[in-house]
Every structure is written in structure tokens, then in C-alpha cells.
Amino acid sequence: MIRLLLFAALIGTASTSAAETVTVLHPVRAGMSLDSGDLGFLDQDAADAFADPRDVIGLEARVNLFPGRPIRTRDVGLPTVVTRNAVVPLVYRRAGLTITLEGRALQRAGEGEPVRVMNLSSRNTVTGIATAAGAVVVN
Template sequence: MPAGTVLTAADLRAADSDRPGISDPSQIIGLQTRITIYEGRPLQASLLQAPKLIARNQIVQVTFQRGPLRIVTEARTLSDGAAGDLVRVMNLESRSTISATVQPDGSLLALN
């Protein structure tokens, strides 16, 4: 499986082995591989990560919300990010750089 593959049940196969690895498939389905993983290699938590929802250089909408005030603008991401990650983005209008949190739906919420 190439790096960046999101694991599904079809990608996994149980094998009797004395090599350490994750034995419960429910713990890893939906995670993304960090590196290329070759067939027969036991899966370990260090080889997996939460799936990236935001890619570097992607044009996204960033929302700033405080009370009734809501501002939405377009920005370019400066790094990849999974849900809950803090990423830097550049506002396309002002060219200023701000930090935003990646939401589970892939949207970005600007910090104060």
C-alpha cells in the first residue's frame, strides 16, 4: 500500500505471526499510511496517522466566528492537516498568515 492510503477492511488480512503488530482491525480502519507498507508486514501504530483532510497549497474557505460576527474568506493552506490539527493559512486578499483548526468536515476555523 502506498503512503497516504486510507485503510479499509479489504486492505487487511489476519495472519498468525509472532511479530508484534495491531491485532484489532477496528483500531486501524479509516487511518492513513505514513509510509509504503508491503504485503505481509505487521501494522503498527507508528506507521499510521489520521487521514489528511487538507492538502498543502489547497484553496479553502476559512471562517472566523465570535458571537454573532461571522467572517468567511478564501485562503491558501501552507501545510497538510488532519481533523483537529492547527495549520497555517494565507488569506488571499490581505496576504496575511493566520492559524486555523481543521474541523472534522474538512472546513477551517480561524483562531483569535
């Protein structure tokens, strides 16, 4: 059974038992950010699921989320700064030299996450780290 709780109440009384996991109160589409009004508790213990709603606020749903199902760590991630198929600055840094080219992102990524990018000049695929500005840095 889902207990409807507002996050404001949770901050003061974050007393969850080991058998409670965080769920959404309404369907949330992939790509949407989660806030306190989206979250509640599910009286169920699930492996790899969140127990504290404060750990989920501000994250982005990577898959569609439904009420009555626990939110697992693989279901959410950092907000997207690089989207799949977007043309992004590809920055190579080596020994004080910086080269910036264009690349096509082959997957989505949040800030600080690894992302595969195809160099549009050479057609080679490299892996770099997404920055907050939407660039990908390869060292």
C-alpha cells in the first residue's frame, strides 16, 4: 500500500524502516526531473532501491516510473547535459594543448558521467566525460 507523504513532512521525520522504499505518486515519464511532490513510500523491501526520498530529488528518470513500483538506482540519474545524437564540442587535452572538434554523442549523459562520442572529422569513437556546459572532455 502506498502512503502518501509530502517531502516537507519527510525532512523533519525521515524515519523509514528497512521495509520501505521510495516510489512515485503518479506516473513519471523518462527524462523528467523528480521533486518532492512526486515521491512517496511503498511498504515493500526491494534490493537496489532508494529508502530516502532526499536521495532522489533533483535526479532525472531514465525510464518511465509508475506508482506502486520501487525506484531503483538504475532507474534515475543525473540530469542530462548531453543528449543522444546531439552534436557536441569534443575537447582533447594533452600536455597543455587543447583541441576542440565536433562530435556526435552516441548516448545520453549527465555531468561527470562517461559518454561515447563519434569524432565527426575522423569517424573514430572515443569516450570522454560530460561537462555541465554540454561538452565532452577526452584526456
